Each structure stands twice: as structure tokens, then as C-alpha cells.
Amino acid sequence: xxxxxxxxxxxxxxxxxxxxxxxxxxxxxxxxxxxxxxxxxxxxxxxxxxxxxxxxxxxxxxxxxxxxxxxxxxxxxxxxxxxxxxxxxxxxxxxxxxxxxxxxxxxxxxxxxxxxxxxxxxxxxxxxxxxxxxxxxxxxxxxxxxxxxxxxxxxxxxxxxxxxxxxxxxxxxxxxxxxxxxxxxxxxxxxxxxxxxxxxxxxxxxxxxxxxxxxxxxxxxxxxxxxxxxxxxxxxxxxxxxxxxxxxxxxxxxxxxxxxxxxxxxxxxxxxxxxxxxxxxxxxxxxxxxxxxxxxxxxxx
Ligand SMILES: C[S@@+](CC[C@H](N)C(=O)[O-])C[C@H]1O[C@@H](n2cnc3c(N)ncnc32)[C@H](O)[C@@H]1O
Numbered sequence: 001x002x003x004x005x006x007x008x009x010x011x012x013x014x015x016x017x018x019x020x021x022x023x024x025x026x027x028x029x030x031x032x033x034x035x036x037x038x039x040x041x042x043x044x045x046x047x048x049x050x051x052x053x054x055x056x057x058x059x060x061x062x063x064x065x066x067x068x069x070x071x072x073x074x075x076x077x078x079x080x081x082x083x084x085x086x087x088x089x090x091x092x093x094x095x096x097x098x099x100x101x102x103x104x105x106x107x108x109x110x111x112x113x114x115x116x117x118x119x120x121x122x123x124x125x126x127x128x129x130x131x132x133x134x135x136x137x138x139x140x141x142x143x144x145x146x147x148x149x150x151x152x153x154x155x156x157x158x159x160x161x162x163x164x165x166x167x168x169x170x171x172x173x174x175x176x177x178x179x180x181x182x183x184x185x186x187x188x189x190x191x192x193x194x195x196x197x198x199x200x201x202x203x204x205x206x207x208x209x210x211x212x213x214x215x216x217x218x219x220x221x222x223x224x225x226x227x228x229x230x231x232x233x234x235x236x237x238x239x240x241x242x243x244x245x246x247x248x249x250x251x252x253x254x255x256x257x258x259x260x261x262x263x264x265x266x267x268x269x270x271x272x273x274x275x276x277x278x279x280x281x282x283x284x285x286x287x288x289x290x291x292x293x294x295x296x297x298x299x300x301x
Contacts, residue, residue, distance in 0.1 A: 015042025015118070021271035024215065034164040034217040038116040043094070046264045051094035051122070054160040054188070055293070057246065058253035064264075067254070071188055072097035073104060074246075075159050078297050079186040081105040085154040088113065088178060090143045090171070091161020095123035098136045111153065112138040113146060144170040148178045155179075158187045167221040172236035179300040185238060186297045190218070193247075193292045194225045201289070208290035226294050238298035246295050251288040255280075 016024070020040050023030050032040070038053075045051045047065045056067025057074050075097075081087055085107040089098055092112035102110060114120050120140045127136045141147050143158065143165040156175040158165075165171040168189075175185045192209045196202050213223065224232070230241045258264055259280055265273050279287055 015044070016040035016269065018269070018271050021269050025272060025275055028214070030214075032217055033166075035116045037215075037217050039118050042118070043122060044268055045094070046267050050096045052096045053093045055250050055254050057188075057249055058257070059249045062257065064254070064257060067257075068096070069100055072100050072159060074295065075157050075186050075188050076101050076105045078295060079155045079157055079184045081107045081155060084108055086111065086152070087155045087157065088146070088148065088153045088175075090146075090156060090158045090175075091115075091164065092119075092123060092138065092159075093161075094119055095126055095136065095138060097159055098123075098138075099126065099130055099132065102132055102135050107155075108135075110136045111148070112136065113141050113143065114138070115140070115142050142166075144174055146174045146178055150177055151180045151183075153178050153180065154183050156183070156185045158189070160188050160190065162187045163190045163218050163222050164216070165222070166219050169221070169232050169236070172233055172238070176236045176238065176300055181300055183300045184297060185233075185300070186295070188246075189229075189294050189296060191229065191292050191294060192223055192225055192290055194227055204286060205290035208286070208288060210290075212291060226292055229294065229296060233296065233298045237300065239301045240299040241296070242298075243294050243296045245292055247288075247291065247293040250293040251291060252284045255284040255287065 024032060024040055043051055045053055047068060049065045052068035054068050054071050056064055057071035058067045061067040061070050081101060083106055086109045087107045089110055089112045092098055092114050095112060098110045098112055101107060117140050120138055124138050127133055127138060139147060156179055162168050162171055193205055196205055226243050226245055229243045233241045265276055268276060
């Protein structure tokens, strides 16, 4: 169970209209940016307690709230958050992970950066209600134009958000700029899988990637696999670059959990329930055929 429930007076649920959802989900030509997608979704998270928006790390968990928090802990452990650290969290959603890290890893300070104003407003309210304004500062802004001085933070993390950035490579350059020498960058990121051998499997991969990328505002420039990902980090100047796939601990167990929990459908907009039911019936292998999920880390020399 999440220790950070949504405030009781907060309207929990999707913010968009039925027409907005119809256009987003069924118009193949719609071109919403990430901000417009998250404005539409509102606080319609499918977690039962908190407002996490990530897919979770399911190595040991059997519940979405717990798996989402486990992914946040994995990112913090990989970055090695310590008591002296100023952490920059880029794409913080509703700040669930910041509320978690401030207690679990106790960094000196967390600065959050998020492009979606509606999320920033809700997240700030949650931080105030938790009495943590001194330790968590949440800003509205873009991953590719950070309102921070050069060499001013110790860790930069992007928990399931860098795939949205316009572009991810520009974000790497900004992360390098704001990190102090010795500072760490960690991403938990969605990317395409390396191409399969058989043509029919490559077609499935492309369809699966297109479905996700076109609905969730993933720029074409960010469509590269884990084989190319390290090269983008080294091109930005990073060293000690590690990229590993954790897809087996993400998509299949999440899919199994969603299948076993039909009540999650009640938490999404009625228009979205039809495609969600269709997706639940599909095999995980088919549905996520084109999707990889990686954990990447790098150091600014
Ligand atoms: C899938 S959500 C993940 C939220 C959160 N990290 C979590 O795990 O619950 C992606 C987040 O990235 C943010 N985002 C997308 N593009 C961004 C950008 N260019 N700059 C900053 N944040 C961005 C979105 O507003 C959203 O909060």
C-alpha cells in the first residue's frame, strides 16, 4: 500500500472529455504532445492508493502500487542517493517518488521538474500536505531547457519519462550541464526492442511500438534501441555508461496483474475501457512485442 494517498478532497479520475478520449485513442492522425496527454488523463492513475504513472518493477511485488514504488527505489538505489545529495527528478508526475525518496533515501534536497502544469499543481499540494516543502521543490519546466545553474546538482533521474522528451539526446546534454563532476544520471526508460530476425515478428514489433508511441507522444527522434542508447550518453560526455533491459520484470507481470484485476477498468475513462478490454485479452508477447524497458546509468566525469 502506498504511504502517499491522493488527498481526500482531490477529484481523482480522468480530466478529459469523451470527445477528447475518442480523438486521442481512435484518431490515427492525432498529434498530442505529452502535456496534452497528461492533461487528458488527469489524476486517472490506475494505482489503488497513490498516483504513480509508471509501469512498475515486478521482480518481487504483486501489486501495482508496490511495483511502482519498487521501480522508484530501483532508480534511487542505482543513482546511489545519499544524505549530501541534491537530486533533480525530471518528469515527476504527481511526485509520489519524491515523497517516497525523501523518507527512504533521505537526500538533502529534491528538485522536481515537470512540463505538465496540472500535475505540478496537484503534486505541490501533496508536498505541502506532507509538510515537506523545505525538502522538495517542484517546478514547472522542460527537461530540455532546465531552469538550473551549471554543475548545481548531484543526481539527475528520469523515472519513466525520458522517452517523451523532445529530444532525449537534448535532455542528456542538459543533464550533463547541470550535474556536478562525479554526478550521476539514471533513467528508467521505454524504448523499442532490437529488431527480430523474422519479418513477421518485425512487423508485430513495429505495430506494437507505433500503438504506444503514437498515443503517448514519443518523438521519432527517441526511437532507438538499447544497442544505440549508450552511444547517445557517451556523445553527451558521460562515462561509466550502463544500460540493461528489465523488460521481463515489467510488461509480462504487469499484464498478468491487470488481467487478474478487472476493477482497474473502473478507474479509467469509460471511452478508454473498450481498447483496455481488448488489450487485456491479448497475449503479453504480442501486445508488448516491440517494447523494451531499460535502466540506464552514467556519470559526469
Ligand atoms: C509516465 S509519467 C511518469 C511520472 C512519474 N515519474 C511516475 O513514475 O509516476 C511521465 C512524466 O513525464 C513528464 N514529462 C513529459 N515530457 C516532459 C518534458 N519535456 N519535461 C519535463 N517533464 C516531462 C510528464 O508530465 C509526466 O509527469
